[in-house]
Amino acid sequence: MTAVSASACRIPSCDTASAMTSGRDTVGDEPGLKSVARASAHLVVSGLVQGVFYRQSAVDEARSLGLDGWVRNLPDGRVEAEAEGERDRVEAFVAWCRRGPPSARVDDVEATWGAPSAAAGRGFAVRR
Numbered sequence: 001m002t003a004v005s006a007s008a009c010r011i012p013s014c015d016t017a018s019a020m021t022s023g024r025d026t027v028g029d030e031p032g033l034k035s036v037a038r039a040s041a042h043l044v045v046s047g048l049v050q051g052v053f054y055r056q057s058a059v060d061e062a063r064s065l066g067l068d069g070w071v072r073n074l075p076d077g078r079v080e081a082e083a084e085g086e087r088d089r090v091e092a093f094v095a096w097c098r099r100g101p102p103s104a105r106v107d108d109v110e111a112t113w114g115a116p117s118a119a120a121g122r123g124f125a126v127r128r
Contacts, residue, residue: 038116039087043097045079047107054079055126057101058093062124065089070127083124084116 045054050073058071058081067085074080083093100106 037087038085038120039090040082040084040114040116041090041094042112042114043079043081043083043094044074044110045081045097045100045106045108046077046110047100048105049079049100050077052103053101054104057104058097059124059126061096062093065093067093067124068120068122069124071124072127084120 055071055073058079062069062071062081062083065085067083067089069081069083071079071081081097083090094109094111098106098109
């Protein structure tokens with residue numbers, strides 16, 4: 001993982017320096033393995049994001065990035081997602097969510113960052 005200075009991070013409330021040094025949000029603490037900062041992001045995506053394969057495209061993108069979590073439609077026409085994994089991969093997923101698949105029109109993405117859970121390895125799926 002490439003280290004990013006906290007001042008270079010463009011995500012609100014990003015404290016990459018402390019995330020990189022905190023042992024509780026890392027994996028790979030065995031001798032000889034590099035520690036990797038983990039993060040969790042809760043997303044609410046608005047725009048033309050239902051009926052355009054947004055959820056399945058999000059699943060495909062998240063799985064390609066090796067993330068855990070879920071995505072679902074909300075009754076008000078928005079899409080909600082929770083993604084967890086290596087911080088740089090979660091950041092890449094958030095960036096993808098701001099674009100979405102070709103048939104979508106994303107107007108806004110509300111991203112709330114949090115601490116990762118202990119349930120790593122559960123995969124990424126559509127939640128109904």
